[in-house]
Amino acid sequence: MTFVNLITGFLGSGKTTTLQHLLAQKPAGENWAILVNEFGEVGIDGALLANQGAVLKEIPGGCMCCVNGLPMQIGLNMLLRQAKPDRLLIEPTGLGHPKQILSLLTSETYLPWLTLQATLCLLDARQLAESRYTENENFRDQLAAADIIVANKKDTYSADDNARLVKWQQENGGQRPLIVTQQGEIDLSVLQSPRLNDRELPPGEHHHPSKVSGLAALKLPGDQRWRRSLNQGQGYTSCGWIFDADTIFDTAGLLDWVRLAPVGRVKGVMRIKEGSVMVNRQGYDLRIETQPVAPADSRIELINEGEAPWNTLQTALLKIRLS
Ligand SMILES: Nc1nc2c(ncn2[C@@H]2O[C@H](COP(=O)(O)OP(=O)(O)OP(=O)(O)O)[C@@H](O)[C@H]2O)c(=O)[nH]1
Numbered sequence: 001m002t003f004v005n006l007i008t009g010f011l012g013s014g015k016t017t018t019l020q021h022l023l024a025q026k027p028a029g030e031n032w033a034i035l036v037n038e039f040g041e042v043g044i045d046g047a048l049l050a051n052q053g054a055v056l057k058e059i060p061g062g063c064m065c066c067v068n069g070l071p072m073q074i075g076l077n078m079l080l081r082q083a084k085p086d087r088l089l090i091e092p093t094g095l096g097h098p099k100q101i102l103s104l105l106t107s108e109t110y111l112p113w114l115t116l117q118a119t120l121c122l123l124d125a126r127q128l129a130e131s132r133y134t135e136n137e138n139f140r141d142q143l144a145a146a147d148i149i150v151a152n153k154k155d156t157y158s159a160d161d162n163a164r165l166v167k168w169q170q171e172n173g174g175q176r177p178l179i180v181t182q183q184g185e186i187d188l189s190v191l192q193s194p195r196l197n198d199r200e201l202p203p204g205e206h207h208h209p210s211k212v213s214g215l216a217a218l219k220l221p222g223d224q225r226w227r228r229s230l231n232q233g234q235g236y237t238s239c240g241w242i243f244d245a246d247t248i249f250d251t252a253g254l255l256d257w258v259r260l261a262p263v264g265r266v267k268g269v270m271r272i273k274e275g276s277v278m279v280n281r282q283g284y285d286l287r288i289e290t291q292p293v294a295p296a297d298s299r300i301e302l303i304n305e306g307e308a309p310w311n312t313l314q315t316a317l318l319k320i321r322l323s
């Protein structure tokens with residue numbers, strides 16, 4: 001039997017950070033697997049979660065509740081068969097709706113194999129002040145479907161944010177626990193909380209006008225030096241680029257590009273002269289980490305509410321290559 005937790009939360013709320021923190025607490029004797037689905041086709045979270053002691057499966061390109069959940073089912077079946085995990089943690093895209101995933105996981109097919117435990121929803125309480133979040137169907141329904149609310153990034157909250165969080169909890173929290181934390185620091189025991197919330201959720205109708213090209217987008221074919229990949233849906237667009245292992249970026253130029261790109265979200269793991277740099281920007285919050293070990297390729301993804309000047313950004317990105 002595999003115990004499963006969904007780690008939901010809107011774009012950039014701290015899901016991957018929380019997974020990293022949980023992975024660091026994994027008991028030595030346990031076998032864990034992670035299934036991660038990203039809105040963008042390039043897939044960055046896999047690189048951030050790789051080599052941390054769990055078997056990893058990525059489903060890039062959109063929302064796993066769409067395309068009849070088929071990529072999700074294939075990924076899930078593969079993980080269960082190959083890894084036979086004691087625990088499976090699932091990070092759906094921040095722009096996804098939880099309803100279909102929850103019904104898949106609780107469907108009869110998986111009943112003999114999976115026990116769904118608490119669904120955690122990450123919340124950046126600063127976003128409670130903005131109607132473009134609070135009126136977003138996915139934002140609302142992710143919170144509604146959760147068993148435990150994790151208000152993350154508490155280091156960034158103002159007194160007003162804290163007051164709004166308390167009010168939100170009074171009005172929407174019900175009996176559900178609220179954990180207020182930062183850097184996704186939650187205790188492992190939280191995962192063992194039972195699934196309580198079986199409220200009926202709205203179906204979460206949304207549309208993907210783009211094709212979902214699936215796993216093929218992850219690799220760079222043949223001797224191609226780079227490629228890009230676009231995705232759109234639910235009012236958001238994304239553009240990601242993959243570069244081969246011989247492409248090295250100018251560190252200062254790259255960081256400027258990341259900082260100044262007129263988009264809401266930037267994530268990437270890129271090869272630089274010194275090794276590699278991981279960039280993770282949500283709004284104006286930018287986190288940069290360097291590592292002496294270079295990744296197998298460079299990949300970076302931008303997500304924006306509405307369109308963004310992808311071609312101009314691409315021209316600038318190509319210019320800061322050193323090789
Ligand atoms: N200030 C602050 N930043 C945080 C905290 N937790 C996470 N972050 C930053 O928030 C950004 C997004 O974190 P992720 O963990 O990648 O968020 P996510 O929910 O997985 O994002 P998507 O998968 O793109 O939806 C990163 O730059 C993190 O470093 C926190 O407690 N405080």
Ligand SMILES: [Mg+2]
Pocket residue numbers: 015016017045091
């Ligand atoms: Mg993530």
